[in-house]
Amino acid sequence: MESNNLFETIERVAVDIFSRESLKKRLETGEPLKIKLGADPSRPDLHLGHSVTLRMLRKMQDKGHEIIFVIGDFTGMIGDPSGLNKTRQPLTLEETRSNGQSYFEQVSKILDPAKTRITYNSDWLGKMDFAQVLRLAGKYTLARIMERDDFSNRYASNQPIGLHELFYPLMQGYDSVALNADVEVGGTDQTFNLLVGRELQKDYGKKPQEVITFPLLPGLDGVEKMSKSLDNYIGIDEPPEIMFEKCMKIPDNILPDYFRLTTDIVEDEYANILSHDIRQAHFMYAREIVKIYHGTDAIETAEQRYLAIASGNAPGDMQMISVSGSRAPIIELLKQAGFASSNSDARRLIEGGGIKLDGKTVSDINLIVSCDAIISRGKNRFVKIHIG
Amino acid sequence: MESNNLFETIERVAVDIFSRESLKKRLETGEPLKIKLGADPSRPDLHLGHSVTLRMLRKMQDKGHEIIFVIGDFTGMIGDPSGLNKTRQPLTLEETRSNGQSYFEQVSKILDPAKTRITYNSDWLGKMDFAQVLRLAGKYTLARIMERDDFSNRYASNQPIGLHELFYPLMQGYDSVALNADVEVGGTDQTFNLLVGRELQKDYGKKPQEVITFPLLPGLDGVEKMSKSLDNYIGIDEPPEIMFEKCMKIPDNILPDYFRLTTDIVEDEYANILSHDIRQAHFMYAREIVKIYHGTDAIETAEQRYLAIASGNAPGDMQMISVSGSRAPIIELLKQAGFASSNSDARRLIEGGGIKLDGKTVSDINLIVSCDAIISRGKNRFVKIHIG
Numbered sequence: 001m002e003s004n005n006l007f008e009t010i011e012r013v014a015v016d017i018f019s020r021e022s023l024k025k026r027l028e029t030g031e032p033l034k035i036k037l038g039a040d041p042s043r044p045d046l047h048l049g050h051s052v053t054l055r056m057l058r059k060m061q062d063k064g065h066e067i068i069f070v071i072g073d074f075t076g077m078i079g080d081p082s083g084l085n086k087t088r089q090p091l092t093l094e095e096t097r098s099n100g101q102s103y104f105e106q107v108s109k110i111l112d113p114a115k116t117r118i119t120y121n122s123d124w125l126g127k128m129d130f131a132q133v134l135r136l137a138g139k140y141t142l143a144r145i146m147e148r149d150d151f152s153n154r155y156a157s158n159q160p161i162g163l164h165e166l167f168y169p170l171m172q173g174y175d176s177v178a179l180n181a182d183v184e185v186g187g188t189d190q191t192f193n194l195l196v197g198r199e200l201q202k203d204y205g206k207k208p209q210e211v212i213t214f215p216l217l218p219g220l221d222g223v224e225k226m227s228k229s230l231d232n233y234i235g236i237d238e239p240p241e242i243m244f245e246k247c248m249k250i251p252d253n254i255l256p257d258y259f260r261l262t263t264d265i266v267e268d269e270y271a272n273i274l275s276h277d278i279r280q281a282h283f284m285y286a287r288e289i290v291k292i293y294h295g296t297d298a299i300e301t302a303e304q305r306y307l308a309i310a311s312g313n314a315p316g317d318m319q320m321i322s323v324s325g326s327r328a329p330i331i332e333l334l335k336q337a338g339f340a341s342s343n344s345d346a347r348r349l350i351e352g353g354g355i356k357l358d359g360k361t362v363s364d365i366n367l368i369v370s371c372d373a374i375i376s377r378g379k380n381r382f383v384k385i386h387i388g
Numbered sequence: 389m390e391s392n393n394l395f396e397t398i399e400r401v402a403v404d405i406f407s408r409e410s411l412k413k414r415l416e417t418g419e420p421l422k423i424k425l426g427a428d429p430s431r432p433d434l435h436l437g438h439s440v441t442l443r444m445l446r447k448m449q450d451k452g453h454e455i456i457f458v459i460g461d462f463t464g465m466i467g468d469p470s471g472l473n474k475t476r477q478p479l480t481l482e483e484t485r486s487n488g489q490s491y492f493e494q495v496s497k498i499l500d501p502a503k504t505r506i507t508y509n510s511d512w513l514g515k516m517d518f519a520q521v522l523r524l525a526g527k528y529t530l531a532r533i534m535e536r537d538d539f540s541n542r543y544a545s546n547q548p549i550g551l552h553e554l555f556y557p558l559m560q561g562y563d564s565v566a567l568n569a570d571v572e573v574g575g576t577d578q579t580f581n582l583l584v585g586r587e588l589q590k591d592y593g594k595k596p597q598e599v600i601t602f603p604l605l606p607g608l609d610g611v612e613k614m615s616k617s618l619d620n621y622i623g624i625d626e627p628p629e630i631m632f633e634k635c636m637k638i639p640d641n642i643l644p645d646y647f648r649l650t651t652d653i654v655e656d657e658y659a660n661i662l663s664h665d666i667r668q669a670h671f672m673y674a675r676e677i678v679k680i681y682h683g684t685d686a687i688e689t690a691e692q693r694y695l696a697i698a699s700g701n702a703p704g705d706m707q708m709i710s711v712s713g714s715r716a717p718i719i720e721l722l723k724q725a726g727f728a729s730s731n732s733d734a735r736r737l738i739e740g741g742g743i744k745l746d747g748k749t750v751s752d753i754n755l756i757v758s759c760d761a762i763i764s765r766g767k768n769r770f771v772k773i774h775i776g
Contacts, residue, residue, distance in 0.1 A: 078519055081526025128518040131466055137552035138469025142543065145551060155530065163533060163554060164525035170551070 006063045013056060013261065015188050016213045018195065023210040026182065033065045036181035036197075036209070038172055038190070039103055041076040041096045046106045047233040048289070049217040049226030052261045053185055054110040056214060061115045065183075069107070070175045071100040074122040075168065082162030096120065109236055109293060124178040125171055136170055139203045140196075145169065148192045173197035176209050183210045189225070217261055222251035240294045240302035245309060247286035248360060252278045255285060263288045277327065277368045279357065310358035310374065318374070320384040327370040328387060330355070330362060337375060337383040354378055394451050401444060401649065403576050404601045406583065411598040414570065421453045424569035424585075424597070426560055426578070427491055429464040429484045434494045435621035436677070437605040437614030440649045441573055442498040444602060449503045453571075457495070458563045459488040462510040463556065470550035484508065497624055497681060512566040513559055524558055527591045528584075533557065536580045561585035564597050571598045577613070605649055610639035628682045628690035633697060635674035636748060640666045643673060651676045665715065665758045667745065698746035698762065706762070708772040715758040716775060718743070718750060725763060725771040742766055 007024050010017070017023055026033060035057065046054075057067050079090030091099075097120070104118050128136070145166050146152050154161050169192060176184055176197030184194045194211040201208045216225040219232025226233045234246045250258055255278070259270040265288060273281045283303070290302045321336050331346045334355065340346035347365045349355050355362045356376045357369065369375075369385060376382045395412050398405070405411055414421060423445065434442075445455050467478030479487075485508075492506050516524070533554050534540050542549050557580060564572055564585030572582045582599040589596045604613040607620025614621045622634045638646055643666070647658040653676060661669045671691070678690045709724050719734045722743065728734035735753045737743050743750045744764045745757065757763075757773060764770045 074518070075522075078522050081523040082529070125518050130462070130513050130516040130518075130521050133518050133521050134463075134466050134552040134555060135469040137555065138550050140551045141470070142549040142551055142554065143546070158531070161530040162526050163528045163530055163558070164522045166530065166551060166554075167522060167525065 006059060009059055010056060010212060013052070013214055014212050015215055016191065016211070018198065018211040023183070023212070026210065027063075030064075033060075033182040034068055034180060035060055035065050036068050036070060036176060036179055036184040038070050038072060038175065038184075038186065038193075039100075041071045041073045041091065041099045041103075045228050045235055045237065046103070047226055047228065047235045048258070048262050049187075049219070049233065051110060051236060052217050053187065053214045054107055055262070056212075057185065058111050061112050066115055066117065067111060068117045068119055068179055068181065069100075069103065070179070071096060071103065071118060071120045072172070072175075073097075073100070073120045074125040075171065077122065078164075080162070081164055082160075093122075096122075106237055119179065121171070121175050121178075125174065133167075136174060136200075137167070139200060140170060142166075169193045169196045170200070173200040177201055177204045177206060180206065181209045182207075183212065185212045185214065187216045187225075188213045189216060215257070215261060218254050218257065220246060220249055220251075222254050234289070236293050240290045240298040241305040241309075243290055243293065244286045244302040244306045247289050248282050248306060248310075248358070250282065250285070252364060255281055258285060263292070277370050278364065279367065279373075280370050283371070307358065307372075310360070318382045318384045320386060322386040324388070326388055327368050328385075330357070330367040330369055330375075331365065333369060333375055333385055334377075337377075337385075339375070339377040339381060339383070349377065394447060397447055398444060398600060401440070401602055402600050403603055404579060404599070406586065406599040411571070411600070414598065415451075418452075421448075421570035422456055422568060423448055423453050424456050424458060424564060424567060424572040426458045426460060426563065426572075426574065426581075427488075429459045429461045429479065429487045429491075433616050433623055433625065434491070435614055435616065435623045436646070436650050437575075437607070437621065439498060439624060440605050441575065441602045442495055443650070444600075445573065446499050449500050454503055454505065455499060456505045456507055456567055456569065457488075457491065458567070459484065459491065459506060459508050460560070460563075461485075461488070461508045462513040463559065465510065466552075468550070469552055470548075481510075484510075494625055507567065509559070509563050509566075513562065521555075524562060524588075525555070527588060528558060530554075557581045557584045558588070561588040565589055565592045565594060568594065569597045570595075571600065573600045573602065575604050575613075576601045577604060603645075603649060606642050606645065608634060608637055608639070610642050622677070624681050628678045628686040629693040629697070631678055631681065632674045632690040632694045635677050636670050636694060636698075636746070638670065638673070640752060643669055646673060651680070665756050666752065667755065667761075668758050671759070695746065695760075698748070706770045706772045708774060710774040712776070714776055715756050716773075718745070718755040718757060718763075719753065721757060721763055721773055722765075725765075725773075727763070727765040727769065727771070737765065 007027050037053065037057065061067055073091070073096035076091045076096050077093065100118050100120060104116070107116065146155065148169060151161060172193045173196035177200050181197065184197055186194050191213050194213065198208040198211055218224070219226035219230060221230070221232040224230050224232060234243055256274055259265055260267065270281065270284065273284060287299050287303065290299050319337070321333070323333070330350070331343055334340040334346040334349065340349055350362050350365045353361055354377055358373050369387065371387055373385050374382055375385055395415050425441065425445065449455055461479070461484035464479040464484050465481065488506050488508060492504070495504065534543065536557060539549060560581045561584035565588050569585070572585055574582050579601050582601065586596040586599055606612070607614035607618060608622070609618070609620040612618050612620060622631055644662055647653055648655065658669065658672065661672060675687050675691065678687050707725070709721070711721070718738065719731055722728040722734040722737065728737055738750050738753045741749055742765055746761050757775065759775055761773050762770055763773055
């Protein structure tokens, strides 16, 4: 087993590892480890943001480790007893089981289902009585729980915190105790909770789990982390053409993160195209994502559909401009199309947000076009570009 | 039923009533009420401090109401899971039951055992599961729990608060929910917890209990509230002679509180003697307390034993001074005994703490002596005083 390589693979993507030395040693023994990942049962739709961690888990599975998903159905079934969070309705047992099954099916697109186990934390939390709850609570002080940013910020700004909420990190941590987890992984926004699990295992006389946090993928808005509720996501279950179209909309500046965190394409391969032809880089990325989630055969159709949709507003009798060679600066194309009278005029148009390439607003005045496309100015002026 | 009178009796002694109007109305209906009082199972030794509330409960019983004691055995059996409080060892079920029985026997000295019920809160709290605990916790926000002085002060001064501790007010409050208490009484240091019970009953859709708080009796040190652990207490189970001796040691300035809060002697009767002869007032109080807890027959022996102990260090062949009339100022007696050469000399001796009356240091330069006593200066000089 190439344990060292797995550690290096993890290290390349991880934000934090607690602790590096201990994780390295445990991977080196070659013993199969129990690797835990928590899942929210109320949001079973997985997107590329989740794939960052799931893809790393797949690499761990491939080295013989077992992945254990914990569906947090226990709190899901309680809802929000304080009524502070009006959108949080209690789920039935059937709903949590059905969401868990859907979760399993979705992660199976990335993980090996044979080495993946789904657990429900109501199985152990639901059996705890008040005395056991108090013993659990007694392991933590208020001050330590309030180190969690979410709590301290809300307390400082006088926003209500239900007393039950203070238990959520403890419950998630207790899951690690109940499962004897060797490793827990999660996004960087989960760091506090993952470390609670590590602490609680010590308090319960167990070997503390290693904690690995992975970066949060920014969403299509380029600002917030990818999330379904913000509608800035690419779902791993979405049809190929939707995936393709969404990939083409990823803001240029975060496309490198998408390559690094959600594909196996090595940096040498994508770095060059990113710096020379951002549009080709988008096509490369979109093709790769469709390949991962729908297979090579789905690429061609998705790309054609994308181009057709992108030029959806264009009239049938568009002017066609042929450019010899393999690439052309957008500035040149705008002049040839008659949209701009000079380089500075072309720059102004781009900077004013009036120019689109295949339906997507052009923001880079140095953009290089290297394949067939439709360029538009405003709502009514279109021109087809043929390269080569 | 003289409900109005009961309300007035309560009102005279109570510090706070939530709410006055509602309590008055409920007493006026004449319906028997369930009146709750919480008890700490780890400290079953009752003292005069407890008697303040117990005597009021007796008056309520006499009007037909039922007294329900809640022995907080649930938390007693858990101990302190955080280990923050090293002196708090878990109690066994047998210990809590035995302490509860001892508690019942002691309160029976004041209460009518036939109208007194002892309950153990493990009966309902021990049956709650984690989901029910979270629902209970969800009724309160962190900010509201932190309104309790104990918590806010400790948090502000960075002293650790175990998360389990935040539950103690909720558990005590839930006891009221489980028992359907109509009224809860307690010392002023319990106000927060009693009001939590009132709030929780509303949250669980029940009629909120009335809350009555009674004053805390200062201990024999005149500073802290009476408590066994501070050794400033008069236990209601102590032998008559010990009671008598301790009563004689009550600081002069708080003796009026002792009369008002722990006896049935009306103010008209004790106010006069307090202002004219504080020593006689102490005797009056000591006799009354011995009568309440041991009966009239025990007074004489206790008083004689007290006088004997008080003069324990005196030699057999003391000088005797007879004073005609019924009362004499201490200053005069000190001069007659040859302990002081002048009024100012006598005052200096008293202020220096060197003069004792029946073994108790004299602090009041205007003290009037109105019965036989032994006065001493320092360790070796004694004189017997005969009045009348």
